[in-house]
Amino acid sequence: MTKVLSKQEPKGTLDWIPAEFAVRKYIFDCWRRVCLRYGFEEYLTPIVESAEIYRAKSGEDVGGKELVTFSDLGGRELSIRPEMTPSVVRMVSKVYAASPKPLKYFSIANFMRNEKPQRGRNREFWQLNCDIFGSADPASDLEILCLALDLVLEFKPPKNSFALHLNSRRLIDGVLELSGAGKLKAENKAAVVRTLDKWKKLPLSAIRERLAAAGLKSEASTILEEFMTSTSLAELAKNLPALKNNAGFLEIAGAIKNLNDLGYGSLVEFDPSVIRGFDYYDGLVFEAIDKHPENNRSMFGGGRYNGLAEIFGEKNFPAVGFAPGDEVTKIFLENWNLIDENRFGAQEKYYFPLLSRDLYLESQKLIKKLRAAGKQVFAGLEEQKIGKALDFANKKGFAKVVIFGEDENKKHKYKIKDMKTGKEEVVS
Secondary structure, X not given: OOOOOOOOOOOOOOOOOHHHHHHHHHHHHHXXXXXXXXXXXXXXXXXXXXOHHHHHHOOOHHHHHOOEEEEOOOOOEEEEOOOOHHHHHHHHHHHOOOOOOOEEEEEEEEEEOOOOOEOOEOOEEEEEEEEEEOOOOHHHHHHHHHHHHHHHXXXXXXXXXXXXXXXXXXXXXXXXXXXXXXXXXXXXXXXXXXXXXXXOOOOHHHHHHHHHHOOOOHHHHHHHHHXXXXXXXXXXXXXXXXXOOOHHHHHHHHHHHHHHHOOOHHHEEEOOXXXXXXXXXXXXXXXXXXXXXXXXXXXXXXXXXXXXXXXXOOOOOOEEEEEEEHHHHHHHHHHOOOOOHHHHOOOOEEEEEEOOHHHHHHHHHHHXXXXXXXXXXXXXXXEOOHHHHHHHHHHHOOOEEEEOOHHHHHOXXXXXXXXXXXXXEEEO
């Protein structure tokens, strides 16, 4: 007896039937359109990489327990990519020296993480990655921030639906030094940073326990708490005045001023809880926050990472980038009622039913002409009565139906019926 296999897709993955695919394609098309508008070039890397490149810099979660690994025929340990940054840096490392700078790259690709599936986070997911390589100037940070904002604005969201929250790893390093955490061993200091990255996910008691376990005294924890609860740069400067001249503090202040001058001011704010868990960030970091009450969370994030090329034996080069995901973007669009078939649907689709088997070849000739004119034509494959053909067209959501029967053939004409208005146009 043949074993019956499950029709269910693997846990944490999704089948995209055409209606679902249309939504994702709309998202991807918007992403691609904005990136090309900014002059970015598209690339793609292999779906597998050496597992070591993620263990080196991707943090304890993505580079550890979430890696999906296997051995190839040569015994090499490979991983399905859980993120793009190490892969694109590896790729850029091969061409960086001979390339004119800066390099502005983007990709839309799928990834896999072995984590517990939850709303907005599947094991397999798609992501846009945008990066600028070869410029350490604040102008490249500003361009990435503007691109991130314009990518969300491309979906025409309502006012106050999202915001971009900024922080800086250099400011975080400054507060670590101020608290004494900067003197800890490298692994303990990293543990402190990862704990702060979970500030909004863990209760304060758990945060304090983790900081104590990393070797911090209560006085140091108090300084970190003052930093993490500051709601603006002005408040931070008041609470911890020693940070006013910190390079990261000035970096954030400059970015906010420039974005305000460019008309994005209402969408940007300082947020000390934006830490970014990846170990490779070393400058400005940011996250786009969905402000919907049912989904008040980070949609995507990114930042400056200048020290990643060294793991490939190359001299480090400046880089800044970010990566929004498809699932969280879809939830944002759904919650703010931004998914509308008229906005993301393809051009009008025509249904050309086969009303008479004797007219099959003549119908095909007309279909060929319509397609050559750029029309999307769904051709009927079996003979249908006109009533059933119109019913089928309604169920499929076709915009127009081409009526070509015996009478039309005798008159050397055909009709185009608009399924929304019911009007018919006679065409020779």
